Amino acid sequence: MKNIKDLMEMKHDGIKLSMVTAYDYPSAKQVEAAGIDTILVGDSLGMTVLGYESTVSVTLEDMIHHARAVRRGAPETFVVVDMPFGSVGASMQDDMKNAIKLYRTTHAQAIKIEGQHFELIRKCQQIGIPVVSHLGLTPQSVGIMGYSVQAQSEETARQLMNDAKRAEAAGAVMLVLEAIPSDLAALISQTLTIPVIGIGAGIDTDGQVLVYHDVLQYGTERKPKFVKIYGDFSTGVQSLKQFHEEVRNGQFPDETYTYQIKVLGEHND
Ligand SMILES: Nc1nc(=O)c2c([nH]1)NC[C@@H]1CN(c3ccc(C(=O)N[C@@H](CCC(=O)O)C(=O)O)cc3)CN21
Ligand SMILES: CC(C)C(=O)C(=O)O
Numbered sequence: 001m002k003n004i005k006d007l008m009e010m011k012h013d014g015i016k017l018s019m020v021t022a023y024d025y026p027s028a029k030q031v032e033a034a035g036i037d038t039i040l041v042g043d044s045l046g047m048t049v050l051g052y053e054s055t056v057s058v059t060l061e062d063m064i065h066h067a068r069a070v071r072r073g074a075p076e077t078f079v080v081v082d083m084p085f086g087s088v089g090a091s092m093q094d095d096m097k098n099a100i101k102l103y104r105t106t107h108a109q110a111i112k113i114e115g116q117h118f119e120l121i122r123k124c125q126q127i128g129i130p131v132v133s134h135l136g137l138t139p140q141s142v143g144i145m146g147y148s149v150q151a152q153s154e155e156t157a158r159q160l161m162n163d164a165k166r167a168e169a170a171g172a173v174m175l176v177l178e179a180i181p182s183d184l185a186a187l188i189s190q191t192l193t194i195p196v197i198g199i200g201a202g203i204d205t206d207g208q209v210l211v212y213h214d215v216l217q218y219g220t221e222r223k224p225k226f227v228k229i230y231g232d233f234s235t236g237v238q239s240l241k242q243f244h245e246e247v248r249n250g251q252f253p254d255e256t257y258t259y260q261i262k263v264l265g266e267h268n269d
């Protein structure tokens, strides 16, 4: 399994990092089998798998339940798990309790925290929890920022650069930048020592992350501009329709899928 030092070296050597989300045993097995560098158990779980409107409904227990399944499916891959909405920001004591619980029970290699919680990042680092910082578009703040591109003015761009430096100084081991101008993401990636993983942040970051269901085209929802589709699992509906038809008209199951009485001396499959 890759460790943080390996990921740092990949940045140093100019080798781009791939990260894909996974939410359960089969998706984790697929992502590991594909040789993806790192897995993110994202709180996008809420929308892609649990059918919620946003990530705001996702609980710490949801994240733990799914991250444990991912761990079983991808025992050899570096796993990052999201701290969900409400598990961070109430008080330092509660935040730390939640961070420790998530890290300890999931056996992930790192936890990810949205937003400017630099003191929390520092405290986690001090007790040995690797933290990935997530800045730019932070979907847990959808009620305040919507899903709009961030840091497009000079002032907000400077602010983001400053936040990125503060995250690194606080001890973050990686940074995720979402939905920001590519030139700014490039500058931040050059400035920081830690790997910077982009989603909607252009080509010049140290790596890229996409959501599993977006890459493979599950569902028919409108996708953000930054999504490139590499597969087509939308054929699932067609396959299920065919099963339904074959049951209806008695085509399934035929002999191939059927057992017979065992006759002594004969071999039966
Ligand atoms: N399937 C999925 N993929 C994701 O990338 C994702 C989730 N779910 N759920 C959690 C968040 C929500 N995300 C989103 C959702 C929508 C946009 C979006 O529609 N953005 C507009 C930009 C609008 C503007 O110009 O400001 C776009 O058209 O891309 C972006 C990120 C990213 N995350
Ligand atoms: C979009 C990525 C970065 C994420 O945080 C998630 O999938 O939850």
Ligand SMILES: [Mg+2]
Binding pocket: 042, 043, 044, 082
């Ligand atoms: Mg997330």
